[in-house]
Amino acid sequence: MNSNTLQEAREIAARRRDLSDWFKRVLIERLSLQLEPEEIANDSPLFGSGLGLDSVDALEIAIAVETEFGVSITDEDLHAFRSVNTVLDFIEERMPENV
Amino acid sequence: MMKESYKLARNNVALLNLQTDGRFRVSGPDAEVALNQLISVDLEVLSFWKGVIGLFLTETANIMAIATIFKCEDGFYIFTEADSADDLCQYLAAEIPTRGAVFEDLRNSHEWLSVLGPRAQDVMSKSAGEDILGLPYLSFEENERLGVTLFRMGFCGEFEYRLLIPVDRGEAVATLLLEGGAEFGIGQVSPEIMHVLMLEMRSLTKADLPENSDPIQAGLHWMISFRKESLRGGEVIHKMKLAAARQSLMLRIDQSGCVTKGDRLQIEGQDVGFLSCVVYSPTLETDIGLAFIDQEFAQNGVSFDAKGRNCNTKAMGASAPLFVTKTVQSA
Numbered sequence: 001m002n003s004n005t006l007q008e009a010r011e012i013a014a015r016r017r018d019l020s021d022w023f024k025r026v027l028i029e030r031l032s033l034q035l036e037p038e039e040i041a042n043d044s045p046l047f048g049s050g051l052g053l054d055s056v057d058a059l060e061i062a063i064a065v066e067t068e069f070g071v072s073i074t075d076e077d078l079h080a081f082r083s084v085n086t087v088l089d090f091i092e093e094r095m096p097e098n099v
Numbered sequence: 100m101m102k103e104s105y106k107l108a109r110n111n112v113a114l115l116n117l118q119t120d121g122r123f124r125v126s127g128p129d130a131e132v133a134l135n136q137l138i139s140v141d142l143e144v145l146s147f148w149k150g151v152i153g154l155f156l157t158e159t160a161n162i163m164a165i166a167t168i169f170k171c172e173d174g175f176y177i178f179t180e181a182d183s184a185d186d187l188c189q190y191l192a193a194e195i196p197t198r199g200a201v202f203e204d205l206r207n208s209h210e211w212l213s214v215l216g217p218r219a220q221d222v223m224s225k226s227a228g229e230d231i232l233g234l235p236y237l238s239f240e241e242n243e244r245l246g247v248t249l250f251r252m253g254f255c256g257e258f259e260y261r262l263l264i265p266v267d268r269g270e271a272v273a274t275l276l277l278e279g280g281a282e283f284g285i286g287q288v289s290p291e292i293m294h295v296l297m298l299e300m301r302s303l304t305k306a307d308l309p310e311n312s313d314p315i316q317a318g319l320h321w322m323i324s325f326r327k328e329s330l331r332g333g334e335v336i337h338k339m340k341l342a343a344a345r346q347s348l349m350l351r352i353d354q355s356g357c358v359t360k361g362d363r364l365q366i367e368g369q370d371v372g373f374l375s376c377v378v379y380s381p382t383l384e385t386d387i388g389l390a391f392i393d394q395e396f397a398q399n400g401v402s403f404d405a406k407g408r409n410c411n412t413k414a415m416g417a418s419a420p421l422f423v424t425k426t427v428q429s430a
Contacts, residue, residue, distance in 0.1 A: 001353045001413040004402050006367050013398035020398075038340045039325050041318040042399070043301050043349065043419040048236050049152050050321045079427065085399055085418035 019088050026064045027084075031057050042085045050083070061087070069095055101295075104288035105381045108257065108296055109424065111284035112216035114276055115293065121164075121184030122205040122263065125195055126174030133198035134175055137191075137331060138168065139314070141324040145170045150237035150252060154314055154322045155187060160332030160339065161311045163190060165304060165322070167252055169239050174200070176239075176248075176263070178211075181290075182306040210269030212262045214276060214285075215296075217425040219258035222280035223249075231260070245272055254302030255293070256424035295378045298387060301349055301419030307376040307389050308347075315339040316391065318347045345372065346397035349419045352386040352405060354412035355379055364390055364403040364414065371396050371403065382422055388414070 004012065024037040031053065044050045047058075058081050062073045065087070071094040080090035107113045125134050135142045140153035150169040154162055164183035169176040179187050188204050195202035214222055223231050227242045227249060234240060234251045242249040246268060253259025264272050277285060298307065301318075308317055315336060323336065330336065352358060356379075364372040372392035380387045390403075399416040 001402055001415055003404055003413065004366055006369065009366050009371075009396050009401045012400045013396050016398040016400055034326060036325075036340075039320055039323075041320040043318050044321040079423045082420055082423075082427075083418065086420070089399070089418050 016088065019091065020084060022068075023084060023088060023091075026068070027051075027061065030060050030064055040084060042088075043083050045083055046081060046087075065091060071095060101289075101292060102381055104286075104292045105295060107284070107286045107288055108216050108255070108292060109382065110217065111286075112214060112218040112222050112280060113288045113292075114273065114280070114285055115213040115215060115288055115290045116273070117181075117211045117213055117261075117290050117293070119181035119184065119290070120211055121166075121177070121179035121181070121187050122209060122211050123177040123188065123191060124174060124203040124205055125177065125191065125200050126203070127200040129199035130174040130201075131170075133195050133200040134168070134177075136198065136329065137194060138166070139323045139327075139330065139332075140168075141327045142168065142170065142175070147172055148238055148240070150239065150250070152237075152322055154319065155190065156314070156332040158332055160313045160315075160335035162305060162308060162314060162317065162319075163187065165319070167237075169237075169250065171239075176250075178250075178252075178261070180304040180306075182304050205263070208266055210262075210264045210266055210272075212264065212269070212273060212276070213253075213259060213290075213293075214262070214280070215253065215255060215259040216257050217429065218280075218283040218285070219260055221283045222276060222285055223260045226276055226279040227260075245275070247272060254300060255296035256300045256420055257296070257426045295380065298376065298378050298389070299380055299382065299421050300424075301389075301421075303389065309373075309375050309391060313339055313343075316343045316345050316347060343394060345391045346394055347375070348372075348390050348392050348397050348399070348416045349421065350374070350388045350390050350403070350405075350414040351383065351417045351421070352377065352388055352412060352414045354410070355384075355386040357410045357412040358386070358388070358405045358407040358414075362408070363406045364392065365406060366396065366401075366403060374405070380421065387417075387421060390414070392416075 155164040164187040166179040239250040248263040250261040377388040402415045405414040
């Protein structure tokens with residue numbers, strides 16, 4: 001594990017924050033959630049006790065991620081859909097420019 | 100011993116006696132109105148026999164207790180971890196009667212057991228009947244076969260059932276579960292393992308948080324009904340959500356045994372946060388922790404210098420839950 005400089009840390013955090021903001025807006029718009037982006041924490045559970053999404057919502061999220069990032073998602077990949085952060089990790093790992 | 104107990108819970112099934120956890124009841128015709136004035140979620144939209152996770156907050160939005168609330172026909176069950184049980188008991192005992200409802204502390208009258216792990220469903224369907232397989236997460240039933248109130252809840256990424264048992268029957272029910280669960284490898288373990296199991300999934304207890312934490316910096320937004328009228332601490336929460344100075348972040352720590360609660364996190368020698376709790380994760384074979392980090396750096400992927408009292412190490416922001424459990428894989 002390497003240390004970041006302050007500048008690197010700011011850049012990493014800013015990139016992640018942008019991605020997170022985008023994803024929260026998609027969640028709210030596509031799933032008609034009665035929330036503002038700043039009312040969703042990055043580690044909020046998406047299903048069950050958290051945002052209370054269901055399997056139909058999961059499909060909607062998968063379509064949004066595929067459309068926006070060109071990342072294809074299989075049934076096995078649905079394990080990644082646990083929280084906002086785990087979805088963002090999945091996107092960052094699989095984005096075409098990172099493959 | 101802890102490692103064996105942990106393995107039992109993550110690989111098979113464990114029985115825990117959560118004796119020191121808070122278990123309370125609020126009842127009477129005004130129970131819903133009374134409790135709704137004190138909790139961060141909206142109980143009016145909660146269905147009977149269902150549960151919700153919420154927060155008891157002060158007027159200045161400091162977290163007093165994290166609790167799971169279940170609605171029954173004549174009131175509510177309220178459960179909380181041991182670390183906030185006494186405070187919550189005192190608070191509810193003072194507040195509920197003034198709002199026209201009845202408060203009961205069930206800690207002396209009822210045992211509180213947990214059956215937890217990938218094989219928990221097998222144990223419970225054998226002991227309590229196959230119907231319990233249809234019991235959804237965050238719901239409960241009166242189980243006649245065992246003579247208990249049976250709750251499906253849990254915070255460890257595993258199947259988990261909790262049993263509220265009149266105290267005179269506690270031992271008999273525990274024996275029945277251990278005998279019935281023998282074929283699935285059940286064992287009784289210390290409730291101390293619960294903290295590690297929970298933190299790996301970022302299920303927090305009050306003890307994981309610094310004094311006077313608010314739910315926004317703690318990242319517990321999902322336990323708040325933001326549109327609820329007269330949300331206790333609501334003014335502070337709505338301001339805080341736009342301008343929190345710090346944000347909590349789960350960390351994977353490079354070297355185990357090096358840092359502990361309260362130790363500082365730095366980047367290029369500049370203090371940017373601190374650890375509010377640290378535990379060893381047997382699954383990840385390293386320490387993990389919750390940290391409170393300056394907002395501009397509080398994102399996954401950023402790495403920090405963690406300054407222990409005797410040695411230094413690295414720590415990196417990580418997504419929660421920290422791994423996929425066997426239970427989730429099989430589901």
